[in-house]
Amino acid sequence: METPNALAAERLAWLMDSWTSVEVRTLVAMRNHQASGDEMQYSSTTTTNHYIETVDGKRAFEEHTVSSDGAPMTCNYYTDGTQSATVYIGTLPNGEETESVMIRRSFGMDDRGWHHCPEPLMYFYAGLRPLHVVLADADYLGTSRHLDRDCHVFLVDRTAGKIQQDTVYHLDQATAIPLKVCMYQDEDTRAGDQPTTVWAAKSFDEVGGRPFPLNSEQRIYLADNPSKPYIEREIVVESLTFDQSYPTSTFQPTPGPRARVLNEITREFTPPKEEATFTEVSQPIRAVPNRNWSDSVPTLTLGFGLLVLTTSVVLWWRRR
Known part of the structure; x- marks a missing residue:
């Protein structure tokens, strides 16, 4: 008889290996609780995500966030399988749009040790690896129920999983998809059931x-107040599409003509070209004719968000 680990890995592997591409759009409403003296203050943001990943490793991820004070910020991440880039787009107090491009070795925040993609797809991974690959070495903790469905419960500790925190996955017994995920700093907080993060599906759905899970929620806790979340996020999957074809240009940035470019690989900085003019773009994830986008980087120009650029240069300088 197969073990729960083997059964879950087999079912989840079928799901993850059955598509040639996945495209997901999500809407995330976040509320941040901050204590100020004896009072609690709140701030909120709304983020729209658009993510595409192909079986051969190409990825594009757009995050557009608007805070409660109306300030917008867009972060676009790309990799065409050979090079990666991050594009920041913001607005200065005078209303001028700023843009910066960072050429990087890794995609998005993968270098922090987790597969950078929107929830809930992120929880189909353990760190950088697909969850079904890690399940063979996971500890089986028994069963649970969520959404009136039976679940198998697995622990992937930070050492075996090469991840940042001990993570407990509640996987649907019938399909092995994650229905609840709890993250813990260490064994003691896990024993005391004091998670740092809890993600939970609010619906069990089927697409294609x-x-x-098309509806879910996430709660993030501070170590000194494990009973009350300081960040609450409601996540709605607005669309989910499989097995589409995309031109390679979908996974390459199209910087504006005034973009400032920082190349983390060669440690080169390209300032804006003053005579450049803006080009209007209608789609956030932008497709251009197939070409080697890295060849054009030295000639790109643009006005860059002061804060982001300063931070980027400082971090780059410290690593020299």
């Missing part, structure tokens, strides 16, 4: 013959 594949099970997937």
Whole structure:
């Protein structure tokens, strides 16, 4: 008889290996609780995400966030399988749009040790690896129920999983998709059931013959107040599409003509070209004719968000 680990890995592997591409759009409403003296203050943001990943490793991820004070910020991440880039787009107090491009070795925040993609797809991974690959070495903790469905419970500790925190996955017994995920700083907080993060599906859905939770929530806790979340996020999957074809240019940035460019690989900085003019773009994730986008980087120009650029240069300088 197969073990729960083997059964879950087999079912989840079928789901993850059955598509040639996945495209997901999500809407995330976040509320941040901050204590100020004896009072609690709140701030909120709304983020729209658009993510595409192909079986051969190409990825594009756009995050557009608007805070409660109306300030917008867009972060676009790309990799075409050979090079990666991050594009920051913001607005200065005078209303001028700023843009910066960072050429990097890794995609998005993968270098922090987790597969950078929107929830809930992120929880189909353990760190940088697909969850079904890690399950063979996970500790089986028994069973649970969520959304009136039976679940198998697995622990992937930070050492075996090469991840930042001990993570407990509640996987649907019938399909092996994650229905609840709890993260802990260490064994003691896990024993005391004091998670740093709890993600939980609010619905069990099916799209294109594949099970997937379209509605979920995430709660993040501070170590000194484990009973009350200081960040609450409501996550809605607005669309989910599989097995589409995309031109390579979808996974390459199209910087504006005034973009400032910082190349973390060569440690070169390209300032804006003053005679450049803006080009209007209608789609956030932008497709251009197939070409080697890295060849054009030295000639790109643009006005860059002061804060982001300063931070980027400081971090780059410290690593020299």
